[in-house]
Amino acid sequence: MFAGTTARLLIRNGGEAPLELAVEPWADVHQILPEQTRVVVTHSPARDGSWSGTLRKDEPFQVDHQPDSVTVWANGNCFHLSDVEGNAIGAADWQCPAQAPAS
Numbered sequence: 662m663f664a665g666t667t668a669r670l671l672i673r674n675g676g677e678a679p680l681e682l683a684v685e686p687w688a689d690v691h692q693i694l695p696e697q698t699r700v701v702v703t704h705s706p707a708r709d710g711s712w713s714g715t716l717r718k719d720e721p722f723q724v725d726h727q728p729d730s731v732t733v734w735a736n737g738n739c740f741h742l743s744d745v746e747g748n749a750i751g752a753a754d755w756q757c758p759a760q761a762p763a764s
């Protein structure tokens with residue numbers, strides 16, 4: 662059973678043009694169509710909810726916005742991208758502490 666911490670972030674494209682979503686530090690790029698919502702999940706192995714952080718410690722996410730794109734920095738070991746129904750779209754989960762095989 663996963664004893665670490667999970668953080669979730671919903672990103673909705675409220676505009677009228679496709680929005681580019683980049684998930685860093687994996688440089689994983691996806692398109693969010695108008696009115697679509699995407700869910701970014703990241704996991705930390707730490708039980709106390711600490712995250713390595715970018716600008717400051719203990720922040721699971723940072724979002725940088727540019728005119729046609731958003732960049733999400735996920736500060737856990739992994740990221741999982743899905744739609745709001747939970748269908749997986751992309752992942753960088755090879756270091757996911759929540760999916761580590763039971764020992």
Ligand SMILES: [Zn+2]
Pocket residue numbers: 702703704739740741754757758759760
């Ligand atoms: Zn994970």
